[in-house]
Amino acid sequence: MLIMRLTTVILIASLLQVSASTFGQQITINRKNASLESLLIEIRNQSQYDFLYDGKILPMNKVADVNVKNADINKALKTVLTGSSLTYTIEGKIVTIKKRIEPTLMDKIISVFQQIDVRGKVVDESGKPLAGAMVFIEDSKIKTTANEKGEFYLQNVNENSTIIIAYMGYLPAERAAAPNLGTIKMLPSIGELKEVEIKFNTGYQQLSRERSAGSFAKPNLNVMKNRSTSPNILDRLEGLVPGLSSGRSDVVKEGQRGGLVIRGSSSINLSTTPLVVVDGIEVPNIETVNMQDVEDITVLKDATSASIWGAKATNGVIVITTKKGKTGEKLSINYDGYYAFQGRPNREYLPRLGSSQFIAAQREIFPEFAQFNPYDSEIAEGVLPPHLQILYNALPERGILTQAQANFKLDSLGKLDNRGQINDLFIRNAATLNQTLSIAGGGNAHSFYGSINHIGTNDNVPGSANNQYKVNLRNDFIFGKRFTAFINADLTNMITRSNGISSSTPGAGFLPYQLFKDTNGSPLIVNVLAPVALIGYADEIRNDYANRAGINLDYSPLQEINRQYETSNTLSTRMVAGGKIDILKNLSFQGTYGYNTISTTGRKVLSQDNYTVRDDYMRFTQEDEEIDEDEDGPLRRNLPKDGGRLTTNNLVTKSWTIRNQLFFDRAWNSHQLTVMAGQEATHMQTVDNTATYFGWDDQLQVGRPVNVRRLVQGFDGIAGRAGWEGFENNVSGREQPIARTTSYFANLGYTFARKYTFNSSWRIDKSNLFGFDKSAQNRPVYSIGGKWAMGTEQFLDAVNWLDRLDLRLTYGVTGNAPTPGMAASRDIFQSESSVNYVNGAGIILTTPSNAKLTWESTKVYNAGIDFSVLNGRLNGSIDLYQKNTQDLIGTLSTSPLTGYSSVTGNFGNLKNHGIDLQLNSVNVVTRDFEWGTSLVLGYNKNKITKLNLNPATTGAALINTNYLVGYPMFVSHSYNYAGLNAQGDPQIRLADGSLSSDPNISLPADIIYNGVTQAPWNAGLSNNFSYRNFQLGVNIIYNGGHVMLDPRNPLDTNDPGFLNRFKSAGDENKTNIPRWIGDTELASQRNTSYYSNGNHRVIDASYAKIRDITLAYSLPQALVNKMQAQAISFRFQLSNLLLWTANDINYDPEASGYTRAAQGTVTLGAHITF
């Protein structure tokens, strides 16, 4: 054990000494229920003696009634220390207080009664003090709590009793009573109830909560660590941070913009996702960070906390720090693993027509269909599904089948059902295995943390494999007194493999009767699913082409599965190194240097039998009378007949960051001042390459040559025009634009008397964003903020139940920079080549200039309250914010006569305001049972206040409008649907009350506003229970206040509602589903969008879901110790259970149309500490 024995010595400096004071002043104290410490301070103030004592020897909870008048220092001290085990000495003007060494008579008597005083220190798993830990004596009422340093002191304890130490979120510890229990290290339980951390990390510096006015939040890391729905850290944040709307990457939301958003979207066209910073360096791919390696996550929300990130901070910043070893830490080994069984999606979440109903409906509409779609024109446009082919063949003019034969064939199709086959052949159960082994330790000069991680993901696609391997190693060094350094390397290797099955998997609306293998299990030909290069081929045309090219063109999805495989190998490295030099006592220099690379290699191999290879071979074959002499037969084959195709791609992204910072940190009297200033440079570039090899033999690894020039120029092949514009020498790729920035920043924090804090920051970013005028870049961002720790004011001393009350107020500006080349103040050209160009190559104007262009910026106002009451039993924070974004970059309408009907420019302003609320409560604490609750709630309302876009002039245009001045982003508008007219065509009610079915009649005034499609309310409710060795955590998420379109669309001939459509006159009184029309000209005289975008289809999209329930069990300590381990726990998790949904059809808004991802999935996990 190399734990440094830290003895806290409090030196009460004599700097406050009043100059007029005189020696030997008389002391007068009259106080009741005063703590020992406060009495000593009182004596110090009155006597002006300096006091020196070990803070931990003062009994925390001991109070005394003291009444001395005009006493000298000796009398006063004796009175105060009576009854304690302390004694004092005075040397000069210094009073030293020590524990009494010689047992007094009283002590001897106590010892006879086996009463002892017990002291100890409680720390968490990383050695940090656990202030507020409860210390009980078993079977007695004696209890205390640990002080800020984690120390506790209990008097008069029976020597034979058991001391129990408990802390929310930690396993209770038991010790036999002893005068000194030493340091007691608590181990976290699984369903942790831990209070939010007090450190706040901006990625540039770490500040204590007390000293920052900024608005930031910390998610409950233990809930995140246990979540197994996704390995992605950002996905696991859902419902744990107020103001963060869920944008889980594994949930598809219809009509809602995905992605993680903090405090609403503050941009329309630029990124709205927060900046993610790992160990102080922006990372391009968060997937590669292992949740188990995470030490701390801080979400920065307002200007004061985030604006140090300057032009990238508008969307908020998520700061992640990873674990490191601690100096003097014993070697510890941790294992965490889980297996998540995710099952299959439900493809029948919403019903669709079965085969017989489908065939019946198709027969019903066919006579009209055939009238307007002659067989010849129909086959010219593509492949016919089998039922249509039969129906056409039975037409008298074709006379291929008699009506009886056709009926028989159709009836037998109606008896088939492919749902079982699709489920068996194209879908499998998904599962994830995730394991991490980590090791940490440290000596005097060096400490380390290392982990290895494997994530094996089986998705729902058979035959695919996805494995990720990770190594993370962090080393920290201390070189003497002035210099510390660290180096962190994180390597991730992701390997995926897939076959062609996902491309041949039928979609949701696929023919319900079409089987994929026959009764003998042989694969069937399903040409209707064949990939289409230009136009699909009807069977007759397909056979003709196949004969002319001399190649089979049948498409069988099952056979195609093994005719293609694709592999991808991604190696990501994240290296961060840095150091700190203490230049002077108060001044230090810190450097941070990060280097990230992502390198992806992909290979896609199509075999010779692959359909695309065969189809291309046919399309690129010319029937040529005058063939070249070296070619055989009457065909000119422009692609090799033998071999398949290999496509390789390489993508390498390299980025680096250099940051140099100076810190000045000084505390004197009641002043604390921190100043930080620095400079940063970043660079990022991607290089990609793609190559295609034709006639590829994957066994021999050899391709066959092709005539590239002819392929590029194009020619008429068997199926018409063929050729690839832009296909050059089988290879393509380029160095992508380099993005560089250089920034200067400064930050100041000042606190007076630990009550009043002032924060301020300033930053300027410049980049090489192409085409920008330098003047457009000179947009510094800044922030100011103040905090008042009102709870520490004297006038609130009397309020005993109040532990903390802080008021915060901040204002600042943050920025959002466009991607290079997106917009420019000069005309930008890019190179393009074509055989038809003069000299074969030239440059084309890709981005017209807009001289009035500037960066997006957001003014952020934030007011917040932090509070903690009832000894920390209830704490929380409330923030009110407003964000005014101006100069939104977007597509701005220009006069089409300028040559561009729209151009990228500053096209509007946007306002966001809302409330973030976080509440944590400890509801019940007993020796065996704990219950804690935490609630996060975010409400965000946004409004577009200015838009340089032409307003919609028709109803149809308004329906398609996402952005409208005076409305929130992502609006939903609909027609006022008024059912059907006598012909069965949809009609709408206009603003004047009249009904119309005229397809072009609607004006903006006729349109109804329904609300927003992005949830303004996001909430998360976590309840954590622990009983002895069991922990139970329940996390519920809620999204609400938004609308969506009914996922069922009866206009679709697969939808059951299609059966209830208008069929004959009078039906308009029974149904509102429009008639089916086969004649395109007739169809153009009505507007089915009146139905599909009618207000009757708008439904409430609010819902609440149990995102996960986790039950964990920790093995008893005795058993664990026998197993040579420190802690062993097992957990069982159930994910995604829909609790409530607001719509009438009980539809889960997280489902995607007719399909719904597996619900109620199961995870088993274990965590072992050695």
Place this chain on the structure above:
Amino acid sequence: MKILKQYILGLVLTTGVLMLVSCKKEFLEIEPKGSIIASKTQDYELALNASYIASSFTASIYMGDEVGVQNAYFSGASLRMQRLFKYEDRIYQADEVPAEIDNPEGYIRRLYLYNKIINEIMDAEGGTVQQKESIMAEAKAGRAVCNFMFLSDFSKPYNALTASTDLGIPGIITANVTQNSFTRLSQKENYDFIIKDLTEAIAHLGPLVHRRKMSKLAAEFYLARVFITMGRFDDAKNQIDAAFSELSRANITLKLYDFNEVLNPEGQNNWFPFSPFGYSRKPIPANYTETIYDISASSFQLDAQNTFVMNPETASLYDPADKRIELFDPRNAFEDEILAKGMRRPVGFFFMIGPSLPDLYLMNAECKARGGNLGGAIEDLEKLRVKRLSEDTAKVPANVGSDQQALVKFILDERVREFAFTGLRWLDMRRLSQDPIYSSHIKYAHKSFDADGNVLQTYILKPERFALKFGERMLRESQGLQENP
């Protein structure tokens, strides 16, 4: 003292570190690869290399009187095409920008580039004044072509008597996306400007080196076309003569294809095989030897490949020996049955609508015929016809050759035969509508046919529909723009 030393050391260290990184000014002065801002003369030349003018589903193709539709396929065509064919007042919905205006390869987009080049080239780095002038000339000729195409779509046919008051098009002379005021000038101002641009360009343009590069020949051709549109046949003749003398200076092959060879499966260098999409070996635009300056109009619409046909009346204009009719498919795509009454279907993915050798011959013939030089006209006609018909049928009938009006009408018919489905007929219809003698050559009606070739519907062309309407959106987004009646 020690503390002071420490301070000095610290200061030196920190300034040193800051200097190290911040002094490199060129850190941000890198041009991302793949993009440039035009600054050198060579950049402007590269920009011209890739700036061909093209059109897609050109309105004039669907409005010419040589076109009919097969009613069974009419609804497959886009709403815009249907409306164009029906000569409707409204072509575009209130929210739409006309396809003519926002086509990325179209004349309005190109005007931006040409104006930029014209306004900036003389200040470009590097290059000689001569090089700059020749680049400027290419851009000016390009601008004239664009303005002429713009005028042809959106203003009424030119009439010398009313040109100074008739509304033309806005004068667009800057490349500025923030400009929002566009007032239409008079037609006279527009035509004067086009003639000025072309005249200035001709002085500095070089010989034909590439079919997508503006040449003296192409500019002279275009100026002739403009004069003919204005009814100034004598001026046109001078330009045509100049163009003919420029022909020999071309650096690339310019010659008429002999359709007796290329459209004969046994012929030399023939274009066969023929598929529903056209002739497989018809040369690409860059190599098509009849083209002087390539402007192509993409035309293939899957749902409409059988919709538009050459109407029976037009089909009857072709001599049985005329090979040009072979460019059209007598069958619907993938069908065996021959269409009724000689109707034929255009094939291929684009039409060539730019300056060409056949047009030069036919313009020359028309100018000569109108100027009374009937013999010269016949000579030019036959130079073309001999490549299109057989040797003996190429002769102009004697009764036609001796009558000026009959000859001019014959030449106008020849233009239909040569340029069916290119939109050039629509341009002819526009100018003929103002012609005192030959206006009767226009058929002011479009017809739809059933499978037997019977007329089902007739759509009448009103004179005001020689100009498209801009539509509500254009008017709203361009201050001062006046709508056509």
